[in-house]
Amino acid sequence: xxxxxxxxxxxxxRTYGGVAVLEDVSxxxxxxxxxxxxxxxxxxxxxxxxxxxxxxxxxGQSRYVGPDTSRPIxxxxxxxxxxxxxxxxxxxxxxxxxxxxxxxxxxxxxxPEEALDRVGLADAADRRVGALSGGMRRLLxxxxxxxxxxxxxVLDEPASGLDPGTRERAFRTxxxxxxxxxxxxxxxxxxxxxxxxxxxxxxLDRGRVVAAGPLERLCSEHGVDDVSGLxxxxxxxxxxxxxxxxxxxxxxxxxPTAVHVTGVSxx
Amino acid sequence: xxxxxxGRTAVATVFRRELATVLRTPGYGVLAVGLLALLGGIVAxxxxxxxxxxxxxxxxxxxxxxxxxxxxxxxxxxxxxxxxETGELAVIRTYPVSVGGYVVGVVLARGLAFLAIVVVxxxxxxxxxxxxxxxxxxxxxxxxxxxxxxxxxRFLGLLVPFGAAYLSLATAVSAVxxxxxxxxxxxxxxxxxxxxxxxxxILRSLATGTAPSTIPGLLAFTPNGAFRGLVxxxxxxxxxxxxxxxxxxGRALGSLLVWTVGGVAVSSATLAYGDRLEALLExxxxxxxx
Numbered sequence: 001x002x003x004x005x006x007x008x009x010x011x012x013x014r015t016y017g018g019v020a021v022l023e024d025v026s027x028x029x030x031x032x033x034x035x036x037x038x039x040x041x042x043x044x045x046x047x048x049x050x051x052x053x054x055x056x057x058x059x060g061q062s063r064y065v066g067p068d069t070s071r072p073i074x075x076x077x078x079x080x081x082x083x084x085x086x087x088x089x090x091x092x093x094x095x096x097x098x099x100x101x102x103x104x105x106x107x108x109x110x111x112p113e114e115a116l117d118r119v120g121l122a123d124a125a126d127r128r129v130g131a132l133s134g135g136m137r138r139l140l141x142x143x144x145x146x147x148x149x150x151x152x153x154v155l156d157e158p159a160s161g162l163d164p165g166t167r168e169r170a171f172r173t174x175x176x177x178x179x180x181x182x183x184x185x186x187x188x189x190x191x192x193x194x195x196x197x198x199x200x201x202x203x204l205d206r207g208r209v210v211a212a213g214p215l216e217r218l219c220s221e222h223g224v225d226d227v228s229g230l231x232x233x234x235x236x237x238x239x240x241x242x243x244x245x246x247x248x249x250x251x252x253x254x255x256p257t258a259v260h261v262t263g264v265s266x267x
Numbered sequence: 268x269x270x271x272x273x274g275r276t277a278v279a280t281v282f283r284r285e286l287a288t289v290l291r292t293p294g295y296g297v298l299a300v301g302l303l304a305l306l307g308g309i310v311a312x313x314x315x316x317x318x319x320x321x322x323x324x325x326x327x328x329x330x331x332x333x334x335x336x337x338x339x340x341x342x343x344x345x346x347x348x349x350x351x352e353t354g355e356l357a358v359i360r361t362y363p364v365s366v367g368g369y370v371v372g373v374v375l376a377r378g379l380a381f382l383a384i385v386v387v388x389x390x391x392x393x394x395x396x397x398x399x400x401x402x403x404x405x406x407x408x409x410x411x412x413x414x415x416x417x418x419x420x421r422f423l424g425l426l427v428p429f430g431a432a433y434l435s436l437a438t439a440v441s442a443v444x445x446x447x448x449x450x451x452x453x454x455x456x457x458x459x460x461x462x463x464x465x466x467x468x469i470l471r472s473l474a475t476g477t478a479p480s481t482i483p484g485l486l487a488f489t490p491n492g493a494f495r496g497l498v499x500x501x502x503x504x505x506x507x508x509x510x511x512x513x514x515x516x517g518r519a520l521g522s523l524l525v526w527t528v529g530g531v532a533v534s535s536a537t538l539a540y541g542d543r544l545e546a547l548l549e550x551x552x553x554x555x556x557x
């Protein structure tokens with residue numbers, strides 16, 4: 001696996017209504033699976049938005065520095081956004097055509113059938129997006145994010161709100177895309193899945209990066225066995241230390257504090 | 268997304284998707300039928316289709332100046348807002364299609380929808396006039412005083428740039444608005460100003476001493492004034508006042524073109540730079556708060 005950077009965030013700050021959602025975030029993205037974890041409202045979606053180009057930083061910059069290609073970045077927002085009146089096949093066909101229109105060899109771009117097959121939705125190709133289950137929509141979203149084989153794939157909570165089986169399938173499908181030197185950046189609250197699939201971890205708390213790097217190294221540095229331990233060490237520990245008496249974390253160390261910004265943060 | 272208009276294939280891809288969306292919206296069919304009923308009713312009240320093409324145009328002109336902008340706004344006010352609201356625009360931005368190409372693809376598809384919803388009912392009405400009017404209306408006009416299908420065809424032709432100007436404005440509203448409710452509010456405001464504001468401004472300028480001889484030039488600046496002037500110049504006036512002079516034709520056509528291109532330009536600029544501007548203002552606000 002190449003260790004060349006694919007993208008970098010430098011001193012990125014993003015505020016909404018004067019409230020900082022991300023503050024001075026600097027992260028390098030390399031091939032493999034990078035999981036972004038943190039409490040609700042810690043800025044995960046904003047970070048992924050900045051990385052994908054969907055969110056403009058207030059300060060600092062986000063740069064794609066990977067190989068030159070017709071579609072450098074694939075993106076799936078937290079809420080799968082496709083038009084409900086189209087079928088799964090039509091939805092992917094639209095995106096495949098956009099990439100093929102710009103590709104040096106359009107034949108190289110996977111057709112909608114291949115893309116649907118890859119995520120296990122071949123049988124649902126003719127179903128309208130509005131009639132797909134939440135899990136199927138997310139799989140369709142993952143298929144979309146990988147159309148044109150972008151070197152950087154950004155997936156915002158691809159497994160959230162799904163049953164355990166579908167969650168595992170969605171996450172595995174998402175991380176499978178990292179096979180050929182692709183960098184997959186994925187946010188998640190499911191620490192078990194992160195533990196199982198992630199090569200690197202970025203831990204956010206209150207808009208700041210509190211830990212980032214290869215998972216094994218971070219676990220070793222903090223003397224923990226897994227991502228859950230790391231999370232408790234760097235987030236919940238911080239929260240306890242900084243409790244300002246406004247309710248805080250409830251004292252059990254399992255539910256970290258969170259900054260919620262209405263209309264910005266996911267809950 | 269990239270700058271400029273970009274590849275034709277990408278524009279065609281966006282166009283096809285938008286057109287498919289329009290075709291799957293049953294409300295637009297109802298709108299076309301309703302418009303046909305309204306126009307038919309107006310012509311019937313004005314003496315019926317058998318009175319001829321020019322009388323039909325005279326009957327329809329006033330209502331056309333209101334209905335065409337209204338329908339153009341109904342077709343266009345959510346054109347760019349839908350993808351922005353659902354978040355799909357953020358996804359499309361990761362694909363090799365330029366902002367201009369995306370806007371042009373959407374506007375062209377909505378423009379085709381406009382032709383089907385507006386121009387087809389007007390054309391059907393023309394067919395009704397042709398089928399029922401007195402014999403001399405079948406003569407193609409070569410000189411003044413003769414009613415003719417050609418005059419009605421001119422009227423149909425003028426509906427296109429008039430509707431395109433308003434459709435483009437509606438698209439700009441859909442790009443600027445951040446919600447459906449906001450788009451309706453801004454749309455109503457823009458419609459009121461564009462439909463009535465121009466005429467009121469001209470009346471006011473006359474009251475304050477502007478020479479009446481400048482009216483043909485001033486009239487051309489607003490979409491409604493330009494359209495009305497062109498209809499008088501090229502359709503109604505041909506039959507009654509051959510010397511014309513209702514409007515500066517070149518300026519009127521140029522004005523409709525500028526409104527159309529301007530709307531597309533505002534839409535493209537908003538999509539291309541809106542987020543950047545918003546982030547810039549946020550940055551300024553953050554520094555002021557410090």
